[in-house]
Amino acid sequence: MFNKIRTIWYILKYQYILKKATFGSNTLIKCKLEIKGSGKVTIGSGCSFEPDLWGDDHVTLYTHRPKARIVIGNNVTLRATRFGCHLSILIENNAILEYSSIFDTDYHNLDATKRDEIKEGGFNEGDRPVVIGEGSYVGCESLCSKGTCLGKNVILLPGTVIGTKRIADNSVISGNPGRIIKK
Amino acid sequence: MNIEKLNKIKSNPAEAVRVGFAMLLGYLVKLRYMTKHNVQIGSNFRAFSWLRITGPGSVVIGDRVSAYASFLRVPCIVTHTKDAIVTIGNDTNFSGTRISCVDSISIGHDALFGSTTIIDSDIIPTRDIIIDSEWKEKHVQAINIGNHIWTGVNTFILGGVTIGDESVLGAGAVIQSKEVPDRSLLVGNPARKIGVTRQL
Numbered sequence: 161m162f163n164k165i166r167t168i169w170y171i172l173k174y175q176y177i178l179k180k181a182t183f184g185s186n187t188l189i190k191c192k193l194e195i196k197g198s199g200k201v202t203i204g205s206g207c208s209f210e211p212d213l214w215g216d217d218h219v220t221l222y223t224h225r226p227k228a229r230i231v232i233g234n235n236v237t238l239r240a241t242r243f244g245c246h247l248s249i250l251i252e253n254n255a256i257l258e259y260s261s262i263f264d265t266d267y268h269n270l271d272a273t274k275r276d277e278i279k280e281g282g283f284n285e286g287d288r289p290v291v292i293g294e295g296s297y298v299g300c301e302s303l304c305s306k307g308t309c310l311g312k313n314v315i316l317l318p319g320t321v322i323g324t325k326r327i328a329d330n331s332v333i334s335g336n337p338g339r340i341i342k343k
Numbered sequence: 344m345n346i347e348k349l350n351k352i353k354s355n356p357a358e359a360v361r362v363g364f365a366m367l368l369g370y371l372v373k374l375r376y377m378t379k380h381n382v383q384i385g386s387n388f389r390a391f392s393w394l395r396i397t398g399p400g401s402v403v404i405g406d407r408v409s410a411y412a413s414f415l416r417v418p419c420i421v422t423h424t425k426d427a428i429v430t431i432g433n434d435t436n437f438s439g440t441r442i443s444c445v446d447s448i449s450i451g452h453d454a455l456f457g458s459t460t461i462i463d464s465d466i467i468p469t470r471d472i473i474i475d476s477e478w479k480e481k482h483v484q485a486i487n488i489g490n491h492i493w494t495g496v497n498t499f500i501l502g503g504v505t506i507g508d509e510s511v512l513g514a515g516a517v518i519q520s521k522e523v524p525d526r527s528l529l530v531g532n533p534a535r536k537i538g539v540t541r542q543l
Contacts, residue, residue, distance in 0.1 A: 213421055213441075213443055213467055214395075214416070214419045214421070214441045214443075215395070215417065215419065237469055237471075256466070256469060258467065297465075297466050299465075299467075300460065300462075300467070301460070301497075301499075315465050315466065317465060317501060317517075317519060318460065318462060318499050318501060318517070319499045319517040319532055321532075332465065334517070334519055334533060335517070335532055335533040336517075336532040341519075
């Protein structure tokens with residue numbers, strides 16, 4: 161009951177008043193949801209936003225540039241996941257994301273003299289889009305940096321750090337930097 | 344009350360008050376889980392913060408255990424199935440430890456935990472996942488942790504791990520499907536042995 165009221169409130173706020181996101185049908189929001197920035201967020205049908213198993217309850221979808229897009233497919237479960245987007249983040253159907261961070265940019269230039277300037281077009285050279293494949297699982301406190309491209313049914317074990325890598329279907333990844341431990 | 348204890352209280356009264364409040368909160372925690380038959384908490388339980396236990400599985404906690412909060416994390420034990428068993432030995436210290444159990448997790452005596460996350464399955468089950476024997480065989484492995492363990496901040500103990508007595512896990516270590524001998528010092532992600540904690 162309380163969750164349904166919360167869902168209606170968040171959809172009203174972000175879809176109709178602020179016009180930052182579009183929600184599909186049967187979305188259920190059981191935690192605090194925060195959508196910030198000038199980009200657009202698209203959420204498919206049947207998604208659920210849940211608190212973490214142990215009590216962390218913030219899903220944050222931050223788009224820092226006008227052209228930034230976060231696209232979330234159908235039946236995706238987000239458990240207190242945090243996003244930071246300059247270019248594009250795509251999450252395909254049936255994925256499960258735990259209490260983890262996903263971002264597609266370095267946020268700042270590597271050159272110290274250019275670190276404070278914001279580009280006109282909006283993108284740094286280092287930005288790469290992130291794709292989380294169908295049915296994938298991202299474990300808790302893992303980190304998907306720019307250029308991560310996961311295939312179908314990939315399992316990222318807790319504590320993994322991964323970036324600028326293509327991972328084949330049905331593999332299990334662990335470690336920092338992330339390596340394939342099972343196929 | 345014996346004289347040794349009285350002298351201890353006189354030397355550090357503030358600590359004595361803190362322990363007293365912890366004992367009180369410990370009784371409250373016991374009272375909260377008294378009606379649940381799957382939860383057993385031993386004598387002299389000290390709760391410096393609340394302890395959350397959820398799920399249908401059985402949780403057995405030994406004597407003289409203390410629970411602390413660290414980094415605003417409350418220690419929390421979650422079981423997913425009726426067959427899940429979490430056993431925790433005597434004299435264990437929890438600070439911000441998070442446990443998720445599908446099959447079985449056993450922890451020995453006198454362990455000292457930082458803000459460690461202990462998960463015995465690859466995937467933390469959601470409501471859509473049906474936990475049957477096939478799924479368990481694919482994704483779940485039991486965890487055995489020995490006596491006198493010490494784990495650092497932000498460590499992960501994942502499925503299929505057996506840790507020997509008197510081992511130390513350094514800060515940020517992630518250990519997965521590995522057998523570790525007694526008295527080993529482990530660091531890194533994935534964890535590797537860099538030395539021993541005590542020469543025999």
